[in-house]
Amino acid sequence: MENLKAEIVNIHEKLKDPVFLGSLFHVAASERENTNRILKTLLARLESIEARLRKLEGSTRPEGPRPPTILPDVDFEVMQFVKDKGRVYATDVKKRFKYKGTNAACARLNKLYDQGLLEKKQVGRRVYYYAKEVDVQKA
Structure with a gap:
């Protein structure tokens, strides 16, 4: 006990x-x-590992055929309309x-x-929609 007191x-x-204190x-x-x-x-x-991981994830995506997207009846008909016409805008769909x-x-x-079924491009005030090459099915 005395030893502890002396040390304190x-x-x-x-x-x-x-x-x-300065040296401390x-x-x-x-x-x-x-x-x-x-x-x-x-x-x-860690950042280099993350970059390599992102690179590996990006390169190993399977490029096989995707399963067809199942759409409700109206969406399926809109997709068929876009494919038939090539490009459409909202007024075309409204009329049809x-x-x-x-x-x-x-x-x-x-x-x-x-x-991800359509592509769009704005020309002036109109926005045109184009069909992508994807397989769709009616529900």
């Missing part, structure tokens, strides 16, 4: 010494620099399917675009 008093006295701060700062250097190296290695406004036709075409 000794440490307390050392903490009052500015040279000791210097050691802490150098350790922090070493830790930051190690973390930087680890981060660089007798919609009251172009909003419903535009929404249906955008839905098919979001599913």
Whole structure:
């Protein structure tokens, strides 16, 4: 017990010494620099591994035939209409399917675009939709 008290008093006295505190701060700062250097190296290695993984994932996608996409009747008919005409815009779909406004036709075409079945290109104020080479089936 006496030994422990003496050690505590000794440490307390050392903490009052500015040279000791300076060397303590210097050691802490150098350790922090070493830790930051190690973390930087680890981060660089992790980024290179992620890049290689992305490259491998991108190159190993199977290029075999995709299963046909099953569509509701109206969507299937819209797809057939787009394939037959080559390119359409919302007004064409509105007239063909007798919609009251172009909003419903535009929404249906955008839905098919979001599913990856159509491509779109804006020419002026009109947005034309083209059929992609995908296999679709009626539900």
